[in-house]
Amino acid sequence: MLRTINILPENLANKIAAGEVVQRPASAIKELVENSIDAGATTITVIVKEAGKKLLQVVDDGYGMSEEDAAVAFERHSTSKIASFEDLEKIRTLGFRGEALASIAAVSQVELLTRQSAVAVGTRVRIEGGLRIEITEEAAHPGTSVTVKNLFYNTPARQKFLKATNTEFKHIFDVIQRIALSHPRIETRFISDGETVLHLHPSTMEERVRDVFGEQLFKTVFSFEENAGMGTVGGFLGKPDFARKSRAEQYLFLNSRYIINRSLNHAVYQAYENLLEKTSFPFFILFLTLDTAKVDVNVHPSKMEVKFEDESSIYRMVLSAVRRALAAHDLIPTVGMRGEASAGKNVGLRFAASANAPQRRPSFWQELLKVDAKTGEVIPESPTPATQAMLQSDKLPVDGRDKASTHRSLIPDSSYRISEVPVWQIHDKYIIVPIENGLLIVDQHAAHERVIYERAVERFNRSDKKIQQLLFPHTIEMTPGDAALVRQLNPLLETLGFAVKLFGKTTVILDGVPGDIKPGCEGQILQDVLDLYKEDEQGVKVEPRERLAKSYSCKAAIKAGDRLNEPEIRSLLDQLFAAQLPYTCPHGRPVMVKLSLSELDKRFGRTS
Ligand code: ADP
Ligand code: MG
Numbered sequence: 001m002l003r004t005i006n007i008l009p010e011n012l013a014n015k016i017a018a019g020e021v022v023q024r025p026a027s028a029i030k031e032l033v034e035n036s037i038d039a040g041a042t043t044i045t046v047i048v049k050e051a052g053k054k055l056l057q058v059v060d061d062g063y064g065m066s067e068e069d070a071a072v073a074f075e076r077h078s079t080s081k082i083a084s085f086e087d088l089e090k091i092r093t094l095g096f097r098g099e100a101l102a103s104i105a106a107v108s109q110v111e112l113l114t115r116q117s118a119v120a121v122g123t124r125v126r127i128e129g130g131l132r133i134e135i136t137e138e139a140a141h142p143g144t145s146v147t148v149k150n151l152f153y154n155t156p157a158r159q160k161f162l163k164a165t166n167t168e169f170k171h172i173f174d175v176i177q178r179i180a181l182s183h184p185r186i187e188t189r190f191i192s193d194g195e196t197v198l199h200l201h202p203s204t205m206e207e208r209v210r211d212v213f214g215e216q217l218f219k220t221v222f223s224f225e226e227n228a229g230m231g232t233v234g235g236f237l238g239k240p241d242f243a244r245k246s247r248a249e250q251y252l253f254l255n256s257r258y259i260i261n262r263s264l265n266h267a268v269y270q271a272y273e274n275l276l277e278k279t280s281f282p283f284f285i286l287f288l289t290l291d292t293a294k295v296d297v298n299v300h301p302s303k304m305e306v307k308f309e310d311e312s313s314i315y316r317m318v319l320s321a322v323r324r325a326l327a328a329h330d331l332i333p334t335v336g337m338r339g340e341a342s343a344g345k346n347v348g349l350r351f352a353a354s355a356n357a358p359q360r361r362p363s364f365w366q367e368l369l370k371v372d373a374k375t376g377e378v379i380p381e382s383p384t385p386a387t388q389a390m391l392q393s394d395k396l397p398v399d400g401r402d403k404a405s406t407h408r409s410l411i412p413d414s415s416y417r418i419s420e421v422p423v424w425q426i427h428d429k430y431i432i433v434p435i436e437n438g439l440l441i442v443d444q445h446a447a448h449e450r451v452i453y454e455r456a457v458e459r460f461n462r463s464d465k466k467i468q469q470l471l472f473p474h475t476i477e478m479t480p481g482d483a484a485l486v487r488q489l490n491p492l493l494e495t496l497g498f499a500v501k502l503f504g505k506t507t508v509i510l511d512g513v514p515g516d517i518k519p520g521c522e523g524q525i526l527q528d529v530l531d532l533y534k535e536d537e538q539g540v541k542v543e544p545r546e547r548l549a550k551s552y553s554c555k556a557a558i559k560a561g562d563r564l565n566e567p568e569i570r571s572l573l574d575q576l577f578a579a580q581l582p583y584t585c586p587h588g589r590p591v592m593v594k595l596s597l598s599e600l601d602k603r604f605g606r607t608s
Contacts, residue, residue, distance in 0.1 A: 005069045005080045021103040021301050024162060025052025025151055026171035028108075030302075031100035032146050033179050036060035037186065038081065038093040039144060042202070045189040046176060051168035053151060061143040064116040070123040071135055073112070076102040090292045094257060097301070101146075106130040107158065109149040117142035129154045173197070177212055178258040181251060181285060184208035209236055209285065221283060224325035230313065231290035233321035238283030239331055240275040240584065251285040254295065260304050264288075267315045271322035274581060275331065276588040286318070331583040332440070332594045423569050429560040431569055438596035444572065445560050446585035451575045452516050453553035453586040459495050460545045466515060467497050473511035474523040480505045482530050489533075492548050498526060516556045528555040550586045 022028050029046055036044045039062025049055040065073060072078045079098030082088060088096070104110060105127040115122030122140025126133040152159035162168060169192065176198065180188045184205050190198040200211050210218040220242035225234030238249075250268075252259050264286070272282045296307040308314050424432045431442040459466070478486065483506050486493065493500060497514025513522045532551035558564070564572070576582050576591065584590055601607075 005072050005078050006083050007072070007075065007078055021097075021099050022107060022151075024171060025056055025168050026175045027302065028052065028104050028148055028151060029056055029058065029172055030175045030179075031095070031104065032056075032058035032148075033176070034094035035100065035146075036062055036144065037179070037183060038095050039063045041143065041186060043187040043189075045191065046172075047191045048169075048172060049193055051165045051192070052148075052172060053162055053165065053168060055147065055149050056151070057145065057147040059143070059145040061141070064119075064142055064144050065114045065123070066116055066119070067123045067135075067137075070112060070114050070125050074101045074105045074110070074125070074127055074130070074132070078102070088298060091297060092255075092292060094303070096298070097303075099301070102130070104146075104148055104151075107155050108151045108153060111147045111149075112144070113138060113140050113147075114144040115140040115142050178251065178253075180212055181208060182253045182256045182258060182287070217283070221285075222325075222329055224321070224328075226321040226324065228317045228321055230294075230317055231288060233286065233288055233318055235284065235286040237322065237325055237329075239329075240272060240282065240326075240588070241331070241590070243272075243276050243280035243282050245280055249283045250281070253285075253287045254297075254306055255289055255292065256287075257297065257306075258304065259306050261306065263311060263315055264318055267318040268322050271319050271326060272588075274586050274588060275326065275584045278588070280588075284322075286322075288314075288318070290314070327580055331581075332590075332592055423566065423573065425564050425569055428563050431564075431573065433573065435594070437598070438594060438600065440592050440594055442573070442576070442592045443560075443585075443590070444562070444564065445557055446589055446591040447572055447576045447582075448557035449553045449585045450579055450582060450591055451572070452556050453549055454579050454581075455516070456496055456549040456552055457545075459497075460492070460549065463495055465494055465497065467494075467499050467512035468515050469499070469512050470510065470522065473509050476508045476510060476523045476527065478506055478508055478527070478530075482527070483508060485530055485534070489544065489548060492545060496548070496552055500526075514552075514556065518558075525555050553586055 021031060025048065029048075029052060033044055033046065036058060039060060041060035041062035043061045045057075045059040047055070047057040047059070069080065077098040078101075079096060081093045081096045081098075082091065101110075106129065109129075110125075110127045112125040112127075113122060121137050123135065124138040124140075125135045152162070172192075173190070176188065176190050180186075180198070180200050184207070185202045187202050188198065188200040189196065200208065203211065206223060209221070221236040221238050223234070223236050225232065235251075235253075238244075250265060252261055252264055254261075268282065268284055268286065269276075276282060290308075294309040296309075297303050299305045299307050421434060425444070426432060429444060431444055431447070433440045433442065483502060486500055486508055487502055490500060497512065497516075498510065499512030501509040501511070503509060508526075510523055510526060513525075517525055529548070529551045532554060533547055535551075558572075582591060
């Protein structure tokens with residue numbers, strides 16, 4: 001049976017990276033709680049006094065140990081979880097090194113009380129500084145309790161390194177929080193100096209996230225899950241509107257193990273790249289499930305670092321899963337509703353696309369705004385409370401239509417088009433669009449930037465050229481550096497639609513430009529694009545294509561201060577709503593903000 005303890009042969013023991021397991025109370029607690037999880041516990045209680053410096057105890061209702069196992073559990077390299085080198089390939093347990101109990105016992109006074117449910121009596125083991133003091137039979141509940149007193153009592157140097165109680169407490173809290181997040185079905189209690197700090201009931205993942213972080217934060221995240229062939233990626237992503245200025249709230253789990261991995265964190269940032277300003281970080285909880293043979297968890301004693309067999313495909317898998325999840329979501333910031341529910345689904349834009357709108361992707365209109373791409377009609381996703389009430393009332397005409405069309409008929413004028421909705425430009429800067437539950441305020445520059453950016457990226461991807469020949473070519477004198485940059489970027493510039501020729505070291509002839517560019521200042525725009533491109537260079541490493549797409553879209557886009565006529569406004573909105581990520585500009589600033597009727601009602605003190 002797997003659950004019998006073996007003493008690992010020396011050669012295997014040596015293969016397991018050696019190292020210190022217990023650095024502070026929190027790391028002892030982590031090891032003990034992981035043992036409880038490995039023992040199939042459904043309830044785990046952590047008790048500490050003075051943040052574990054004086055006492056820490058972990059009580060579980062798991063399998064327990066036989067007397068024989070209890071007697072050797074504290075020996076170095078004693079484990080029931082692996083027996084051979086091959087087992088290292090398929091580790092499903094959190095522990096496998098057989099070091100934790102030995103390490104803890106070496107630097108403290110430990111008492112173990114354990115009982116297997118099939119055995120009438122339990123076993124008590126007392127150990128001090130690694131030396132067994134006694135082993136006795138003892139009445140006990142099924143399960144295991146490990147009590148650790150006076151951690152580091154015999155290693156004063158270590159004891160001195162312990163931080164203030166507050167700090168140690170925070171470390172413990174973090175450990176428990178991570179374990180609670182990855183094991184929602186385990187009832188988890190945390191009692192500190194006699195006070196219950198946490199009591200988490202067995203629950204679903206969603207409920208656990210809400211219990212751990214609170215309702216307030218829960219409303220700012222959405223969940224997703226994707227089966228990516230190699231494994232699954234899922235979890236909770238913070239809406240960009242609520243991004244943090246620090247990195248703290250980011251959780252990464254691999255096969256239910258909390259891990260630290262900069263590369264995967266980076267993959268998530270990358271997915272948010274266009275949605276966030278550079279100084280903020282997204283909140284996320286990410287769960288990865290991968291074949292255990294493709295990961296090595298035996299890299300570091302804390303088991304928080306892992307090595308992937310194929311890190312770059314896992315990076316891509318995370319990046320695209322998170323990107324897709326973000327793209328499929330309503331990310332429009334809502335005015336005045338920070339911290340409140342900004343309803344994820346019922347954005348309720350009640351206008352439809354005009355017939356001559358560009359080819360639209362389904363995501364924004366169909367999935368988010370519930371607009372039928374073909375008919376341009378709004379599709380009610382599910383009956384609203386109001387329509388439901390009407391459905392149930394006697395006034396409903398019964399005429400044999402199916403449910404969906406009945407719903408539709410309850411919504412008046414559901415098929416009117418964007419060309420029929422009033423739109424306004426204010427201060428030559430913002431566009432106001434009424435929507436069903438309020439109004440949208442769109443930043444015209446950011447909106448156009450987004451549209452042009454996506455078009456540029458698409459052009460790069462397809463390498464097709466759409467050059468608009470200039471009647472009168474422009475001659476631009478540049479610095480030798482800029483002219484060299486033009487030469488270097490020429491293939492990309494061409495793809496964007498710039499036709500340039502170089503003469504000598506400093507002369508650039510521009511005789512074609514992309515269609516997006518307003519006639520009049522083509523040469524200036526090319527120079528501005530180059531300047532911005534260089535500016536961005538100092539920042540993080542970004543692909544030239546990406547950098548160029550960004551600086552180009554910023555410079556080619558209409559500006560604040562540009563007066564737009566009505567057809568221009570409508571065309572801009574049409575193009576914006578056909579974009580993949582219409583919510584933010586390529587630099588992460590919001591493109592639109594929603595002001596809801598309920599917010600207005602609140603401001604005006606209306607109750608209905
Ligand atoms: P590892 O977890 O790496 O196997 P540990 O030193 O943490 O090593 O534990 C040694 C062994 O003691 C485990 O393999 C397990 O068999 C047993 N054990 C430890 N804690 C518990 C527990 N809470 N319930 C049941 N068995 C346990
Ligand atoms: Mg262990």
